[in-house]
Amino acid sequence: MKIATYNVNGVNGRLPVLLKWLEEEKPEVVCLQELKAPQEKFPEQEILEAGYQAIWVGQKSWNGVAILTKDLNTEVIRTALPGDESDEQSRYLEVKISDLTVVCIYVPNGNPTPGEKYDYKLKWLERLDAQAELLISSGKPVIITGDFNIIPTESDVYKPEKYIKDALFLPEVRTAFQNLIAQGWTDGLRHLYPAETIYTFYDYFRKAYERNAGMRIDHFLLSPELIPHLKTGGVDKEVRGWEKSSDHVPTWIELENL
Amino acid sequence: MKIATYNVNGVNGRLPVLLKWLEEEKPEVVCLQELKAPQEKFPEQEILEAGYQAIWVGQKSWNGVAILTKDLNTEVIRTALPGDESDEQSRYLEVKISDLTVVCIYVPNGNPTPGEKYDYKLKWLERLDAQAELLISSGKPVIITGDFNIIPTESDVYKPEKYIKDALFLPEVRTAFQNLIAQGWTDGLRHLYPAETIYTFYDYFRKAYERNAGMRIDHFLLSPELIPHLKTGGVDKEVRGWEKSSDHVPTWIELENL
DNA sequence: GCGAGTTCGG
DNA sequence: CCGAACTCGC
Numbered sequence: 001m002k003i004a005t006y007n008v009n010g011v012n013g014r015l016p017v018l019l020k021w022l023e024e025e026k027p028e029v030v031c032l033q034e035l036k037a038p039q040e041k042f043p044e045q046e047i048l049e050a051g052y053q054a055i056w057v058g059q060k061s062w063n064g065v066a067i068l069t070k071d072l073n074t075e076v077i078r079t080a081l082p083g084d085e086s087d088e089q090s091r092y093l094e095v096k097i098s099d100l101t102v103v104c105i106y107v108p109n110g111n112p113t114p115g116e117k118y119d120y121k122l123k124w125l126e127r128l129d130a131q132a133e134l135l136i137s138s139g140k141p142v143i144i145t146g147d148f149n150i151i152p153t154e155s156d157v158y159k160p161e162k163y164i165k166d167a168l169f170l171p172e173v174r175t176a177f178q179n180l181i182a183q184g185w186t187d188g189l190r191h192l193y194p195a196e197t198i199y200t201f202y203d204y205f206r207k208a209y210e211r212n213a214g215m216r217i218d219h220f221l222l223s224p225e226l227i228p229h230l231k232t233g234g235v236d237k238e239v240r241g242w243e244k245s246s247d248h249v250p251t252w253i254e255l256e257n258l
Numbered sequence: 259m260k261i262a263t264y265n266v267n268g269v270n271g272r273l274p275v276l277l278k279w280l281e282e283e284k285p286e287v288v289c290l291q292e293l294k295a296p297q298e299k300f301p302e303q304e305i306l307e308a309g310y311q312a313i314w315v316g317q318k319s320w321n322g323v324a325i326l327t328k329d330l331n332t333e334v335i336r337t338a339l340p341g342d343e344s345d346e347q348s349r350y351l352e353v354k355i356s357d358l359t360v361v362c363i364y365v366p367n368g369n370p371t372p373g374e375k376y377d378y379k380l381k382w383l384e385r386l387d388a389q390a391e392l393l394i395s396s397g398k399p400v401i402i403t404g405d406f407n408i409i410p411t412e413s414d415v416y417k418p419e420k421y422i423k424d425a426l427f428l429p430e431v432r433t434a435f436q437n438l439i440a441q442g443w444t445d446g447l448r449h450l451y452p453a454e455t456i457y458t459f460y461d462y463f464r465k466a467y468e469r470n471a472g473m474r475i476d477h478f479l480l481s482p483e484l485i486p487h488l489k490t491g492g493v494d495k496e497v498r499g500w501e502k503s504s505d506h507v508p509t510w511i512e513l514e515n516l
Numbered sequence: 517g518c519g520a521g522t523t524c525g526g
Numbered sequence: 527c528c529g530a531a532c533t534c535g536c
Contacts, residue, residue, distance in 0.1 A: 009526080010529045034526085036530060061530055062525070109526060117525095204526090204527035247526080247528080267536085268519045292536090294520060319520055320535070367536060375535095407536095461536090462517035505518080505536085 001255045002027040003102070005218050007147040007201075007248035010036040011066070014246055015043055021239055021250055022050050028070045029097060031104035032056075033147045035064025035090075042066065059090035065104045065146065072097050081105075083127035091124070100258065101135065105146035110167030118167050121149070125176040129183075136184050136223050141258075144185070144221040147248065150177045152187065155197070156216035168217060180221060188220030188253045192233050200251045202240055209240050218251045229255040259513045260284070261360070263476050265291040265405040265459075265506035269324070272504055273301055279497055279508055280308050286328045287355060289362035290314075291405045293322025293348075300324065317348035323362045323404065330355050339363075341385035349382070358516065359393065363404035368425030376425050379407070383434040387441075394442050394481050399516075402443070402479040405506065408435045410445065413455070414474035426475060438479060446478030446511045450491050458509045460498055467498050476509045487513040 004027040008014040011032060022030070030052070035042060039058035047054045047068060056066035057079045067074070074095050081092035091106040105128065110121030135142045151169045154160040163169035181187060189198055199214025208214065222230060233253035240249045262285040266272040269290060280288070288310070293300060297316035305312045305326060314324035315337045325332070332353050339350035349364040363386065368379030393400045409427045412418040421427035439445065447456055457472025466472065480488060491511035498507045 013529055034529090111526080206527085208527095244528095271519055292519090369536075464517090466517095502518095 001029065001258045002252055003029040003031075003143060003145065003220070003255065004250050004252035005031040005033070005104070005145040005147070005220070006250040007033040007106070007218060007246060009034045009246040009248065011064070012037055012041065012043060013244070015046060017239065017242055017245055019046065019050050020242070021236065022052065022068075025236060025250070025252070026070070027252055028072060029102060030068040031093075031102065031145050032066040032068065033064075033104070033106035034062075035059070035066060036062060037064055055093065055095060057090040057093050059088075063090045063106055065090060065093045065106050067093055067095050067102060067104050069097060077101065081124070081127050082131055084123070087124075099141060101138075101140060101142040103135070103142065103144040103146075105144060105148070107147060107149040109149050110173070113165055113167045113170060118170075121167060122172060122176070125173070129176065129179055132180055132185065132221070133183055139225075140223070141226050142223040143226065144180075145219065147217060148177065148219050149217055150174065150219075151215050151217055152177050152190070152219070156199075158199070158211075158213045158215065163215075168215070184224055185221040186224070186227055186230075188222050188230060189216070189233050189251070191222075191227070192230065192253075198235060199237075200235055200249050201247060202249070204247050218248060220251075220253050222253075226255060226258075229258050231256045259286045259516045260510055261287040261289075261401060261403065261478070261513065262508050262510035263289040263291070263362070263403045263405070263478070264508040265364070265476060265504060267292045267504040267506065268294040269322070270295055270299065270301060271502070273304060275497065275500055275503055277304065277308050278500070279494065280310065280326075283494060283508070283510070284328070285510055286330060287360060288326040289351075289360065289403050290324040290326065291322075291362065291364035292320075293317070293324060294320060295322055313351065313353060315348040315351050317346075321348045321364055323348060323351045323364050325351055325353050325360060325362050327355060335359065339382065339385050340389055342381070345382075357399060359396075359398060359400040361393070361400065361402040361404075363402060363406070365405060365407040367407050368431070371423055371425045371428060376428075379425060380430060380434070383431070387434065387437055390438055390443065390479070391441055397483075398481070399483050400481040401484065402438075403477065405475060406435065406477050407475055408432065408477075409473050409475055410435050410448070410477075414457075416457070416469075416471045416473065421473075426473070442482055443479040444482070444485055444488075446480050446488060447474070447491050447493075447509070449480075449485070450488065450511075456493060457495075458493055458507050459505060460507070462505050476506060478509075478511050480511075484513060484516075487516050489514045
């Protein structure tokens with residue numbers, strides 16, 4: 001089973017690119033972030049015509065997450081991250097696909113630092129930590145994937161020194177990621193390729209893609225029982241060069257015998 | 259010689275449509291209105307590659323006029339309508355192509371009425387009247403063409419009763435047009451087709467094109483010596499049905515032996 | 517309805 | 527740099 005994550009940065013503006021990529025790669029499960037569309041403006045019809053069912057949590061202007069599945073029975077578990085009833089932002093979607101739990105997340109960016117937005121990111125990551133602990137304790141197969149807005153290590157960004165004060169790279173944020181790993185989760189892509197440079201995001205400005213000025217911020221966290229099934233993964237880097245592409249790159253893993 | 263006028267409603271947004279139409283119709287002279295582009299953002303390169311030289315008067319956000327010519331020596335005569343030095347709007351361009359003077363105009367819309375904008379339209383038309391008088395008195399061949407924002411008669415709009423208080427149809431404005439005719443100018447298309455319904459504009463709203471709810475507001479005024487050369491003309495109505503079309507229709511005349 | 521600008525968020 | 531929403535003009 002091929003599972004992908006793709007921060008589309010506007011699902012309607014991105015529709016031609018998204019459909020072309022789906023047609024070429026045909027992943028069974030796709031987690032999307034930054035829909036930037038209200039619930040009623042998600043392009044359900046076009047997605048259906050491409051052969052995918054969709055579950056989504058929209059929001060006007062910002063955020064928004066979705067999970068697309070191809071011929072798979074999908075059950076919604078929750079559409080919000082527990083821990084703060086007053087949180088209005090659409091950043092979390094948890095579904096069950098047969099015995100596999102798939103969690104699609106869009107972690108707050110958190111810039112500028114310091115500030116309210118950074119505080120919100122840290123609180124959101126605390127709530128994610130609690131929810132991840134519950135999920136991994138279940139002993140069932142779970143994937144948490146999406147745009148984490150976290151650069152896990154110095155090896156995951158083209159010039160770490162430029163990001164010392166950035167909300168994607170500050171120690172507290174990297175520690176939050178390590179805490180998840182300490183719970184027992186595995187960073188899927190890094191597990192497959194321990195020493196490779198892997199970038200999932202290239203800024204729109206200053207020709208970042210052409211300069212290979214990227215970072216790895218979209219991740220797959222796998223619960224232990226999934227590791228034996230993990231055989232390959234990667235980034236569809238060329239999509240970043242397409243006309244009207246997102247600033248993120250589609251990222252995927254393949255699980256065998258699942 | 260085929261001479262066309264086309265209010266493009268944004269020359270950059272309209273570029274694919276404009277280039278396709280130029281490729282199909284190949285007019286020797288094209289007057290454009292509503293460039294909606296500052297001087298430095300006119301797509302000169304793409305127009306050159308399509309085989310046209312261009313002279314243009316840009317303006318940020320609104321207005322803007324241009325004259326494109328195919329393999330013809332073109333000399334700029336003036337880039338503003340005389341009579342008000344303080345007028346900042348780019349609505350007038352006068353050039354000489356061999357012995358023919360071509361004037362491209364974008365008359366102010368003037369709505370709502372009454373109001374400042376209507377007053378500005380009337381004053382602009384007075385200045386145009388003075389300039390037209392000068393031009394016709396020269397005894398040389400002159401064409402004044404463009405978006406006049408004037409519906410000359412009841413026969414030039416689908417439902418005249420809807421436009422009684424409209425700045426495009428108020429008596430003062432129609433009189434301004436008749437005054438030009440009284441100077442000796444000929445309304446080229448009406449001269450060719452005295453009894454036909456000819457529309458050059460269909461609103462974007464309420465499916466005006468599908469309902470044939472149009473009006474004739476783009477005109478060719480010809481000085482007397484040109485009349486013997488005028489053999490045919492028309493509107494490229496189908497262009498209005500193209501993807502991402504302007505609300506105006508390209509309109510043209512053909513002058514023989516010129 | 518649509519194009520171009522601006523503002524916001526990234 | 528880019529997407530979405532809003533404003534303005536037509």
